[in-house]
Each structure stands twice: as structure tokens, then as C-alpha cells.
Amino acid sequence: MTRTSWLIPALLIASVLAMFGACLLGSTPMSPARVLSAFLGGTDAADRLVVWQIRLPRALAAYLVGAALGISGAALQGLLRNPLAEPGVLGVSASASLAATFSLYYGLAAVSPWVLPMAAMFGALAATSLIAIAAIRTQSVVTLILIGVGLSSFAGAAMSLLMNLAPNPFSLSDMINWMLGSVANRSFREIGFSVPFILAGAAILLASRRGLSALTLGEEAASGIGLDLRRQRILTVLGAGLATGGSVALGGAIGFVGIVAPHIIRPFVGHDAARSLIPSAMLAGLILVLADIGVRILPSTNELKLGVVAALIGAPAFVWIAMRRRAIND
Amino acid sequence: MTEIIVKNLGLTKDGATLLEGAGFTLRPGQLIALLGPNGAGKTSLIRTTLGMEKRCSGTVNLGGTDSESLSPMERARRVAYLPQQRPLAWPNSVRDVVALGRFAYGAAPGRLNPKDAKAVDTAIELCDLTELTTRHTDTLSGGELARVHCARAFAAEAPLLIADEPVAALDPRQQFRIMNIIQAYVDRGGGALVVLHDIPLAAKYASHLIWMQEGRIAAEGPPEQTLTAQRMADIYGVRARIDGRKVEIEGAI
Numbered sequence: 001m002t003r004t005s006w007l008i009p010a011l012l013i014a015s016v017l018a019m020f021g022a023c024l025l026g027s028t029p030m031s032p033a034r035v036l037s038a039f040l041g042g043t044d045a046a047d048r049l050v051v052w053q054i055r056l057p058r059a060l061a062a063y064l065v066g067a068a069l070g071i072s073g074a075a076l077q078g079l080l081r082n083p084l085a086e087p088g089v090l091g092v093s094a095s096a097s098l099a100a101t102f103s104l105y106y107g108l109a110a111v112s113p114w115v116l117p118m119a120a121m122f123g124a125l126a127a128t129s130l131i132a133i134a135a136i137r138t139q140s141v142v143t144l145i146l147i148g149v150g151l152s153s154f155a156g157a158a159m160s161l162l163m164n165l166a167p168n169p170f171s172l173s174d175m176i177n178w179m180l181g182s183v184a185n186r187s188f189r190e191i192g193f194s195v196p197f198i199l200a201g202a203a204i205l206l207a208s209r210r211g212l213s214a215l216t217l218g219e220e221a222a223s224g225i226g227l228d229l230r231r232q233r234i235l236t237v238l239g240a241g242l243a244t245g246g247s248v249a250l251g252g253a254i255g256f257v258g259i260v261a262p263h264i265i266r267p268f269v270g271h272d273a274a275r276s277l278i279p280s281a282m283l284a285g286l287i288l289v290l291a292d293i294g295v296r297i298l299p300s301t302n303e304l305k306l307g308v309v310a311a312l313i314g315a316p317a318f319v320w321i322a323m324r325r326r327a328i329n330d
Numbered sequence: 331m332t333e334i335i336v337k338n339l340g341l342t343k344d345g346a347t348l349l350e351g352a353g354f355t356l357r358p359g360q361l362i363a364l365l366g367p368n369g370a371g372k373t374s375l376i377r378t379t380l381g382m383e384k385r386c387s388g389t390v391n392l393g394g395t396d397s398e399s400l401s402p403m404e405r406a407r408r409v410a411y412l413p414q415q416r417p418l419a420w421p422n423s424v425r426d427v428v429a430l431g432r433f434a435y436g437a438a439p440g441r442l443n444p445k446d447a448k449a450v451d452t453a454i455e456l457c458d459l460t461e462l463t464t465r466h467t468d469t470l471s472g473g474e475l476a477r478v479h480c481a482r483a484f485a486a487e488a489p490l491l492i493a494d495e496p497v498a499a500l501d502p503r504q505q506f507r508i509m510n511i512i513q514a515y516v517d518r519g520g521g522a523l524v525v526l527h528d529i530p531l532a533a534k535y536a537s538h539l540i541w542m543q544e545g546r547i548a549a550e551g552p553p554e555q556t557l558t559a560q561r562m563a564d565i566y567g568v569r570a571r572i573d574g575r576k577v578e579i580e581g582a583i
Contacts, residue, residue, distance in 0.1 A: 082419075213430060214430055214433050217418065217419075217427070218415060220413040220415060221411070221412070224380075224382075224410070224411035224413060225406050225431060225434060226402045228401070228402050266420070270423055271422050272422060
């Protein structure tokens with residue numbers, strides 16, 4: 001059996017270590033002892049502030065964004081039976097960040113803190129539904145990815161348009177954050193507004209994961225062994241849309257993590273989409289925490305965007321997976 | 331006793347009549363070969379019977395219930411279905427693919443209760459896959475894959491089996507192996523409806539033949555009664571010499 005029982009514990013330990021590491025590193029390096037004492041409510045107020053208000057929320061935001069993208073990627077890959085499916089590639093992230101930017105630009109986001117995540121969610125669900133409808137009509141995953149390219153380009157163009165119209169440099173930099181993806185300066189408050197959506201999406205994906213295993217047989221045979229295809233499509237699209245929307249609301253559009261993590265996990269779980277959901281989420285979260293540490297410690301005048309680093313690692317991996325892929329179902 | 335009783339089935343799609351007045355019965359202990367040229371409506375008949383395609387007229391009684399009112403899970407517990415297209419999206423292990431046959435009982439690969447595990451092991455044994463259980467499906471030959479799909483269907487332990495061209499693209503030995511496996515399933519009390527294009531193979535194994543042409547059932551009955559040179563000419567447009575259950579196809583007319 002290829003199923004390995006150490007996979008999840010190992011990922012858990014690595015995740016905790018990475019989060020702890022993220023609290024150590026930064027413009028003022030802190031010793032593990034100082035971080036630990038700050039965690040436990042130690043005496044130094046400045047240390048507590050740095051750890052609890054700056055570094056921990058940021059690391060947690062990176063982990064949540066990654067986990068949401070990882071689980072959505074793994075689920076979409078299972079649904080579409082293709083290792084290249086992912087919220088970023090399918091244009092879901094870009095559509096979500098377009099909707100988020102739109103709400104920022106028109107000042108809707110100022111009405112209520114829930115407006116921005118809701119807008120991101122709306123964009124994500126609209127794009128995911130479009131992809132799912134196309135998936136019913138066409139068996140070719142290449143078509144779906146091309147639709148994703150179209151969606152991404154459209155969202156990119158619409159965002160450029162918004163930027164050109166941006167009334168002040170402040171909203172311009174806000175938009176760039178959403179377009180490129182970043183978890184800088186996130187607080188527990190912002191996390192709180194995204195987490196319900198991410199959790200709801202993840203819960204839906206986990207509850208319906210059994211059907212993803214069945215889909216390896218193709219839709220006809222999966223239906224033959226008892227899968228309700230329509231229901232499975234709706235649940236996976238809804239779950240992935242909610243989780244991706246929540247992640248975009250928190251960190252903007254970050255691509256390719258949702259491809260890389262499930263790809264690494266798959267051989268460890270017997271290539272079973274259902275069993276890849278949780279480990280993929282953990283690994284994707286871990287990757288983003290590590291990437292964000294990289295963003296913070298790289299000596300540069302303007303801080304790099306997390307989404308840029310993720311794409312620098314992820315895009316070559318995407319090309320590599322695509323080139324090695326044999327034509328199985330397209 | 332679970333049986334399928336199909337009466338007067340009709341299916342029209344985009345103005346084309348795919349099925350018209352088709353009817354048959356599948357009972358345990360029967361091995362029915364569904365014959366007919368490409369486009370005769372064999373796959374349409376199967377999918378409409380299972381309720382996967384909405385029929386335009388007629389009735390389908392699947393073990394006492396209308397097949398269209400059964401949930402996919404309930405249907406899967408009554409009849410195992412092996413479709414014509416059998417893609418495997420991921421290189422799962424053989425045992426995991428066979429385990430998917432237990433889906434209708436709430437099981438999943440890596441999550442089998444003792445009863446599910448036993449059904450999977452039995453199916454693996456019946457299809458002669460014991461040596462291959464941990465192999466990944468992308469390393470298997472066509473014949474081995476065909477046996478994996480059969481085992482997947484048998485793991486459901488459904489009283490009926492519908493298989494659409496289970497021996498397509500297999501060498502003669504593998505064709506016999508698959509047909510022997512299906513024959514053994516029928517001998518154990520199952521009922522099977524199998525689409526075949528190999529008439530000699532159908533004549534050798536089937537207890538009944540259903541001959542389809544242009545969406546209608548042209549003839550139905552035991553091979554001894556319905557397999558004639560005239561029928562081969564009418565349905566397939568070939569010249570054939572028939573001697574009991576022996577068939578020799580000489581060429582196109």
C-alpha cells in the first residue's frame with residue numbers, strides 16, 4: 001500500500017515549525033525563547049505586539065490562504081480529472097480578485113467589512129460555475145483551461161481598467177495587492193472575516209470527497225457505481241468557490257500553489273483525489289508560509305508580493321507537469 | 331428475485347429516433363448477448379434501461395421499481411454497469427479501483443468495512459488479479475485492465491450485470507477469459523446483458539441473443555433459434571455459414 005500514515009502528522013509538525021519560524025524571522029530577529037515567552041504572555045510588551053499583532057496573523061493568513069487554495073485545487077483536479085486544474089489556472093482567483101477590487105474601487109468595501117469577502121466569493125463562485133457548466137458540455141480539459149485563460153485575461157484587463165480610473169495612488173496600491181497577492185499587514189480581524197468562508201468551503205469539499213474517488217472511472221462509470229453527478233458537481237464547485245473566494249479576500253490572487261501541493265501529495269495517497277484533500281491543504285499552507293518568510297527576509301527595497309514568489313516557484317512546476325502529462329482524457 | 335423488464339422503450343433525440351418499441355427481460359441465470367451493427371441503438375438501449383438517459387416512452391421495471399425513480403446508489407446495488415468507455419483518470423492501485431465497486435454501500439478506497447473488504451477480495455480472486463492488487467493501473471496491459479473493470483463491477487455484488495463491449499480490443503485469449511468470468515457469474519445466479527460484436531463468441535456463451543437494428547429489436551431468443559444465415563445477412567450485411575452455434579463469416583454482401 002502506498003498510503004502512508006505518517007504523512008499528515010509530518011505535515012502537521014512541519015506546519016507548526018514553519019509558523020513558529022515565521023514568528024522568529026523578520027526585520028528584528030527574535031530568539032525562540034523570546035517568541036515563546038511572547039506566546040505565553042511574557043513581560044515584554046513590544047515582543048508580544050510583534051508576535052501577536054504582526055507576525056502570527058501574517059503567518060496564519062499565509063497558511064489559511066494556502067490551505068484554501070490547496071484543498072480547492074485538489075478537489076477541482078478530482079472533479080475535472082486533470083492535474084492542471086486549479087483556482088488560479090481556471091481563472092477563479094482572478095475573477096474573485098476582480099470582484100474584490102471592484103468593491104474597493106467603488107467604495108463598497110467601506111460599507112461593511114463583510115462586503116469585500118462577499119464580493120470575492122461572488123467572483124469566485126461565478127467563475128467556478130462557468131467552468132463547471134463548460135465542463136458538462138465539453139469533455140476536453142484543454143477547453144476548460146482555455147476558458148480559464150480567457151477569464152484570467154478578462155479579469156486582468158478589467159482590473160487594469162479600474163487602475164487607470166483609480167482616483168488616488170492609495171487605491172492603486174490596494175488593487176495591486178489584490179492582483180498580485182499578499183498577506184502583508186493582515187490582522188486577526190481580517191482573518192476572521194475570511195475564515196468562515198474558507199471553513200464552509202472546506203467542509204463542503206470534505207463532506208463530498210467520496211465522489212471524487214469515484215470520478216477516476218470517468219463520469220459514465222462513476223454514475224454507474226452510484227454517484228449522483230449533478231450533486232457532486234454542485235458541491236465541489238460551491239466548496240471550491242467558497243474556499244477560493246475566502247482565500248482571495250484574505251490574500252488576493254495567488255496562483256499555482258493549488259497545483260503544486262496536490263501534485264506532490266498524490267503519490268502518497270494512492271492517487272486518490274478524496275484522500276489528497278487534507279494533506280494537499282496542509283502542504284499548500286506550509287508552502288505559502290515558507291514563501292512568505294522568503295518574501296520578508298529577501299533584502300529588497302520594496303517588499304516582494306507573495307503571489308509573485310508563488311508564481312515564480314509554481315509556474316515552472318505547472319509547465320513541467322503539463323509537459324510530462326500523457327494524453328489520457330483529452 | 332431482481333430482474334429487468336423493459337417494455338416498448340422509445341427514445342428520440344434532436345429529431346432522430348434512437349429507440350422504438352424496444353423491449354426485453356433480463357433474469358438471473360441468463361446471459362444475454364446484445365447484438366447489432368454500430369449505431370443500432372445498443373448503448374442507447376442500455377443507458378435508457380438504466381435511467382441514465384430519459385426515455386420518451388415505455389416502461390422499465392428494475393427489480394420492482396421504475397429505473398428513473400431509483401437513486402444512482404439504489405440502482406448500483408441492483409445492477410452493475412460496465413460502460414463502453416472505461417477511462418482511468420489517475421494511476422490508482424488495482425485494489426483501490428476494485429474497491430470503487432463498493433461505492434453504493436458507502437465505502438471508498440482506503441475506507442472499507444469488513445464486508446466491503448471481503449467483497450473486494452472475492453472479486454479480485456474471481457478475476458484472477460491476486461498478483462496485481464498493489465500494481466498501479468497505468469502499468470497494466472489491456473487484458474489486465476479489462477479484468478480490473480470486471481472485478482470492479484463484481485465487487486458491487488449486484489444481482490444483475492450490464493456490460494457494454496467488455497471484450498473490445500482484447501486478444502482472443504483475453505476475450506475468452508473475460509467471457510468465462512461473466513459465465514461463472516451467471517452460473518452463480520447472476521443475470522448478465524453483454525454487448526458483443528464477436529458473433530461466434532456470442533453464440534458460444536449466450537443463453538439468449540437480442541438482435542438490434544435501427545433502434546428496434548429485430549429478433550430475440552436462444553442462439554439455436556435466432557442465429558441464421560438470413561439474419562446475419564439482414565442485420566450485419568455479411569454472408570455467414572451457420573451450423574448450430576458455430577458461425578463462420580465469409581465476407582460482406
